[in-house]
Amino acid sequence: MFKSVVKWILILKEYRRLQAEPMANRSRKMETLAGIAILATLVVIAAGILVKQSRYDSKLFTASLSPSDSSIASTQKSAKPSELQTLVPDDLIPLTPLETFGPENLSDKIDGKAELYLSAGFRSLKSQRFKKSEQADSWLEILLFDMGSTRNAFAVFSTQRRADAEPVQLTLHAYRTGNALFFVHGQDYVEIIAASGDLTDEMLAIGKNFVNRNPVSSEKLSEQALFPRENLNPGSISLLASDAFGFSRMNNVFTAKYTIDGQEMRAFLSLRHSDKDAQELAEAYHRFLLENGGSDLDPGTNLPGIKLVEIFDLYELIFSHGKALGGVHEAESKDTALKLGLALYQELQKVDQKQ
């Protein structure tokens, strides 16, 4: 009985072996074919890489600063009117698509001027060009800079203010020139630049549309009111966001131009976090002037903490008063520096007395 069971098992095994043999052969052939196919694919890929490498495009082979670059530097092409297109009068049609830029690629739009915006807190730029329907040469570009705050927007607005700026009743800070309109609205700084001088009405209409459709309250820049009005050159108050007067620690400094006895100079004012901060910064700027060739002079006044420095035949006056750092920059004479410096000091004292 046992022998016959073993015999049947052996017969069954032999039968299965005979059955499996062709299948194994088939499997081996399939494996071989699959292997050849994979190798052939790899050869094709390698050949593709070699061909591509031989046409190496070094322009494309550059590190990206941000994975979101492509989305930031996007040019939007859509049938839907862009945000800026909704602002323009009907007789203006898009000349180019809406473009958007971030801090990483702002220089792709404005090259070396990008540093001015970046140091002032730039967030994003949207720009688009529009032309008069029938006139190819009559076009304008809207540049909408989101600067993050009114203060930042005022900084880039004021430091670029043109000499022949004509004030415009649009916002608190707005002017136009022969071919352009510039203004601050909330945290936005807006430029509308025309290719010709015949688009003034359109520029103003766009500005009004923007202001009306974006009701915002602009931050009050209280420092502006602290400058003495006497001898002040109109429209000359600027905000230097960083590196004021070449000193890296001097940021957030308001300046105003004055003409006294036929000499032009600037008063400056910066409100710091604390009295101590203001005093330390005044001392640091004083040291900076001395280290760069300046020499101390007797200011001839008994007001506390006032320093007068002569440097390159010009005069700098520096003081701190409470949280305020103030002074006079590049006065041509000691007397005018003192006259303006004391006027500024007295304005700050008046504010103290009111409080």
Add this chain to the structure above:
Amino acid sequence: MSRRDFLSRSVKAGVLVAAAGSLSYWLYDGKGPDPASQSSGDNVVLPDFSIGDLGGRMSIITGEDRGKTVDLGLKAIGGIERFIRKNDRVLIKVNAAFATPPILSATTNPQLLSEVVDLCLKAGASSVVVTDNPINDPQSCFALSGIGEAVRSAGAKLMLPTGSSFASTTVPKAKLIRDWPLLYAPFEGVNKVIGIAPVKDHHRSGASMVMKNWYGLLGGRRNIFHQNINDIILELAMMVKPTLVILDGTTTMMTNGPTGGSLSDLKQTNCMIVSTDQVAADAFGASLLGKKPADLPFILKAQDAGLGTADYESLKLVRERAG
């Protein structure tokens, strides 16, 4: 699979892995490329396009009409024929950086370009190619600046940058321009190079003139060089040794450069400078911006590097008035 098969295949696989590893080790260059040899390897290096035996020549022509001033400026330094010969292949590098209208003077003036192309063709040039790698979209820049139309109407060829227009370059002795993409395709087959740039204020460098104008030949993320603006301008002047340069100071962008934006950024200074010495041209251009060469470090650096002289009065200088 039998034990014998398994061992046999394992040995074959091992041999294959060892062979691949050996091949990789043989090909591996542990030291990396030798900096000294980079310029002669896969990198391209621009040849010297200057005409050595002419020496330093410069003309300063006053006048409002760019056609007349550039024509007279070229005559004053020997005539266009001294620079462009029959069958020369000329490349003109313009400043087409921005998609702005000609009236803003942020780009090379189209009328001036037309005149120079015309003079080159009349002198016998077999081809004149105009190029730039603008900051903004190239097509918009060439169209809106008026340069594209000026090129076409004057009979030159416009070469817009494309991906395949660039080749890697390393400027000998340079620290910044090493293995950097250069707009090289327009230079292929060319034997004369002319740079034409406007005089502009520049927020970073203080001025943008003929030496800064070569910036438009770089590709890649070139804005990183703004941190070393004076050194990069120096290296650009080391990279390109032009046949001559034309600095257009007819209208100078005095403020808010390099883009400007308002007509009130501009001042009529009515000067055309034609020079074989790009350092000298920029040194004079500085005066149009109310600056001295010493106020612009890149000028002194270029002079110290032997690329020209900031003392333009020491050259064979001609001053004339057009019309």
